[in-house]
Amino acid sequence: MNLVKPALLTFVFSFSTVAFSEGGAGRMLTRMMDSRQTTLSKMAETETASVAAKISKIEESC
Structure with missing residues (x-):
């Protein structure tokens, strides 16, 4: 029983990582960076x- 749990957890985490990689993580990252x-x-x-507007107001007042 003790050996089954770590093996199962390793499989689950490995599978989820592979699924994320196959799911287009690279495209999503590219989209996020473009955004x-x-x-x-x-x-x-x-x-x-806004800085240009502030400068023009200051110049008008002088």
Whole structure:
């Protein structure tokens, strides 16, 4: 009984890892990285626009 449990657990964890690998983990990771890059660029554009607006307000007041 004691030898069966570790063998079963090893099989279950190995099988789930193989299933995840075959399920397109690489594509999912690529999609997540593309999404992250898009979000970061949008945030940078927004930040740049807000800084430019603040600078123009300061220049107008001078």
